[in-house]
Amino acid sequence: MIKRASVIGLGKLGSPLVASFASHGIPTIGLDINSEYVKALQEGRAPVQETDLQKYIDQYHWVISATSDWEEAVMKSDASFIVVPTPSNPDGSFSNKFVVDACEKIGMALRAKKEFHIVAVVSTIMPESSEDEIIPILEAFSGKRAGIDFGYCYSPALIALGSVIRNFLNPDLVMIGESDKRSGQDLEMFYRAVVGQKPAIHRVGLAEAELAKIALNTFITTKISFANMLGMLSDKLGINVDNVTKIIGSDSRVGSKYLKAGGSYGGPCFPRDNRALARAAERLHMETFLPQATDRTNTQLIQNLYWEIEECLPTRSHSVGVIGLAYKLDTDVVEEAMGTRLAQMLAANRIPVIAYDPLAEKSAKKILDGAVSFASSLEECLKKASVIVVANPYPELANIDPAMLGGKTIIDCWRIVKKNRCLRARHLINERIRGKRIADQESVWLKEHTAACDGCGTLLDELNS
Ligand SMILES: NC(=O)c1ccc[n+]([C@@H]2O[C@H](COP(=O)([O-])OP(=O)(O)OC[C@H]3O[C@@H](n4cnc5c(N)ncnc54)[C@H](O)[C@@H]3O)[C@@H](O)[C@H]2O)c1
Numbered sequence: 001m002i003k004r005a006s007v008i009g010l011g012k013l014g015s016p017l018v019a020s021f022a023s024h025g026i027p028t029i030g031l032d033i034n035s036e037y038v039k040a041l042q043e044g045r046a047p048v049q050e051t052d053l054q055k056y057i058d059q060y061h062w063v064i065s066a067t068s069d070w071e072e073a074v075m076k077s078d079a080s081f082i083v084v085p086t087p088s089n090p091d092g093s094f095s096n097k098f099v100v101d102a103c104e105k106i107g108m109a110l111r112a113k114k115e116f117h118i119v120a121v122v123s124t125i126m127p128e129s130s131e132d133e134i135i136p137i138l139e140a141f142s143g144k145r146a147g148i149d150f151g152y153c154y155s156p157a158l159i160a161l162g163s164v165i166r167n168f169l170n171p172d173l174v175m176i177g178e179s180d181k182r183s184g185q186d187l188e189m190f191y192r193a194v195v196g197q198k199p200a201i202h203r204v205g206l207a208e209a210e211l212a213k214i215a216l217n218t219f220i221t222t223k224i225s226f227a228n229m230l231g232m233l234s235d236k237l238g239i240n241v242d243n244v245t246k247i248i249g250s251d252s253r254v255g256s257k258y259l260k261a262g263g264s265y266g267g268p269c270f271p272r273d274n275r276a277l278a279r280a281a282e283r284l285h286m287e288t289f290l291p292q293a294t295d296r297t298n299t300q301l302i303q304n305l306y307w308e309i310e311e312c313l314p315t316r317s318h319s320v321g322v323i324g325l326a327y328k329l330d331t332d333v334v335e336e337a338m339g340t341r342l343a344q345m346l347a348a349n350r351i352p353v354i355a356y357d358p359l360a361e362k363s364a365k366k367i368l369d370g371a372v373s374f375a376s377s378l379e380e381c382l383k384k385a386s387v388i389v390v391a392n393p394y395p396e397l398a399n400i401d402p403a404m405l406g407g408k409t410i411i412d413c414w415r416i417v418k419k420n421r422c423l424r425a426r427h428l429i430n431e432r433i434r435g436k437r438i439a440d441q442e443s444v445w446l447k448e449h450t451a452a453c454d455g456c457g458t459l460l461d462e463l464n465s
Pocket of ligand 1: 008009010011012013014031032033034037083084085086098099101102122123124125157158159160161268269
């Protein structure tokens with residue numbers, strides 16, 4: 001029975017995992033090779049930035065501890081959850097080097113432990129990694145046999161940054177790949193104490209869970225790229241893509257989640273899990289087409305955006321405002337994020353960029369390295385830029401004062417600005433100037449709005465004269 005947990009790796013996923021276990025009164029000990037993270041947790045500080053993490057640490061510090069000592073972590077817990085990085089190799093597969101390193105240390109600590117201990121890998125790994133690489137390492141370093149002397153499970157997390165704790169505690173499902181029934185059963189009981197009775201807990205073979213984790217993300221990215229393909233097509237047809245995806249998404253066979261045309265997908269999981277699935281098939285001499293097409297559609301979206309900016313920028317010395325540098329709202333992660341990639345492309349082509357993303361500014365600066373300037377407020381970004389790209393849908397954009405924008409072009413990937421009636425009108429007027437086709441419905445709406453609104457009416461008259 002698992003009553004105490006150790007979490008190996010206190011990064012973006014590991015620290016929230018500690019907090020989630022602790023919130024159910026489970027004594028949890030964290031370990032990391034980064035002594036700063038260990039010290040932070042020992043002192044009651046969140047090692048990483050994540051929604052509610054500090055709040056949970058403050059509230060449940062009495063069951064949380066941290067160490068750099070592997071033996072202590074193993075001895076003071078009944079199961080060790082490994083949440084270390086598995087960086088992508090150039091061929092798209094994941095490297096297990098950090099998992100292997102952690103398993104060597106855990107294996108050595110297991111030598112001295114008499115009680116049954118479960119090792120659960122949470123990090124995303126390639127299919128067959130557990131059987132081919134990880135279990136043999138644990139057995140070699142512990143001198144014990146998996147499934148007999150110690151337990152092994154693969155139990156990946158299905159979370160999104162910015163809502164990691166909420167996702168951990170309220171998952172749709174939990175998956176457990178098990179090396180033996182006892183370990184799977186123990187882990188299932190442990191998770192029930194954390195997530196309650198509602199979520200389905202799937203206990204399957206190790207490679208089945210390994211494949212399911214990356215396949216799930218690949219399915220979602222396929223859906224996103226599909227919606228974005230419809231978005232590109234709808235732009236050409238001059239129609240509203242949201243009306244199209246609304247119809248498709250209301251069919252229960254499809255569902256509306258992640259079926260919204262908007263930005264490209266990014267972050268630490270979606271792009272790489274998609275590529276890893278293709279690589280997993282390739283290793284087995286099987287050709288795939290879907291992951292590659294999904295990836296290409298995703299990249300094309302940013303390229304199209306760049307071309308659109310070039311088209312409407314008065315001169316190459318005018319600034320482009322990029323609103324949103326993280327891969328989504330509420331996170332500072334800029335890995336493969338649309339806004340950051342776009343800013344990089346613009347800067348590489350010597351087009352001045354003024355970016356806005358208070359949460360991700362620090363991490364973006366490391367990548368953009370002086371090539372881009374940063375606005376301290378949304379207003380400043382809107383004021384200084386000639387063309388504005390909405391890469392992330394900040395809710396406050398729906399309420400900005402249209403006077404601040406004059407006749408500037410807004411490329412609103414998420415159609416949030418258009419919720420503001422005057423901005424929507426100005427956006428449509430700009431589209432007309434640029435010779436873009438406007439949907440009949442939108443033209444009718446524009447006529448009605450400009451007849452009722454003096455400011456927008458005058459703007460339209462000026463442009464028509
Ligand atoms: N971040 C996400 O959104 C997300 C979502 C699902 C799955 N994952 C997977 O979870 C894993 C961890 O991701 P993350 O985002 O938390 O990474 P991270 O880089 O934020 O954190 C990993 C931590 O592990 C520590 N570490 C490295 N080697 C170690 C070792 N040998 N022993 C102990 N600690 C070690 C690092 O110092 C770091 O603090 C990856 O496999 C990732 O693919 C991440």
